[in-house]
Amino acid sequence: MTDFPILYTFRRCPYAMRARMAVAVSGVAVELREIMLRDKPLEMLEASPKGTVPVLVLPDGKVLEESIDIMRWALAQSDPKGWLGHACQETILVTDGPFKQALDRYKYPHRYQLADGRTHRDAAMAHLAHLNAVLADNPHLGGTQPAMTDIAIFPFVRQFAATDADWFDRLPLPALQRWLAHHLNSALFAQIMSRYPQWKAGDAPIHFP
Template sequence: MSEALLYSFRRCPYAMRARLALRYSGVAVRIVEVSLKAKPAEMLALSPKGTVPVLSVGGQVIDESLAIMQWALAQHDPDDWLLQNEPAALALIAENDQDFKHHLNRYKYAERYPEHPMEHYRAEGEVFLQKLEILLAGRSYLLAEHLSLADVALAPFVRQFAHVDREWFASTPYIRLQTWLQRFLESPLFVAVMAKP
């Protein structure tokens, strides 16, 4: 297989989860860090929508982060991140990518959405945090006793939500979620994919 090429932006949660899956699966990939103000013509030629991540491999272009993760895991998934294609994982990721991301954007950039105060958007996003806290009641990860696709796909977004107001997040009753997020942020895998190029 020819070398894979990934157009990425280090702090983008979609790009993060693509890099995490590619690294975990052991796919050899060259990462091109993109300036969102000056997107490279080569990337736009592959994917005119102009968002990261974009993976080019063996003549194939994949420009959705979840599809990149699934492609990577199809190559090699030693710890069963796919959980035998557990449908609950895809349902949770869809809820994250649609509803939670919607509230996260408004909470993070509340000044752009003056219809409601920041706390309103935060409360809307909290509904999802509460759901995750309940999922973590009996185990250390969201859907299994080990890291899975759901954890890795959601964690970059929960991280972003937590970092809008770290003091607030630390003061919440979501103790299991805080522990889950901290474990993820300190994991060798996350540290590796966040290293500055």
């Protein structure tokens, strides 16, 4: 077993993105193992049979399988920006629950035997309108600086916007659009979206951040 926590991740997965962002901000070093979802390594499946990312395997053998738990673990080790003090659990739960359900059906309607995803796109809009209203008073959901709530939901708002970027850009959601642009153009997002080779057993460890 390595002395470093092992983080199994997939670059484009929104859950993995938010876990990497929290780890990066915490500065806690992990061994990063980039996987391909169609070719999951046996070592990851032995640690977490459900086979989703991210997965964090701690040196004592404890396994964290939920991205929010990985975020909280990383920030509990080191929280230099005070993210944990600005975590709105309700906003995160709505994003991870009803909003994500609508997003999946909007983005991938054929997976759900739907002719198109517009009904679910419209259902997701209520949450986006709420976020826009909150952001009209503050540049970030955590106040004047980004915090855990912002980072926890940003990858999913990004995914929604990218499904039909032209349509999203025309929406009357200026505060949300500014917020999204800020995070898309941030140094933190650029850092966690660096490309890494697919991990194979026996590879030299890649330490992150």
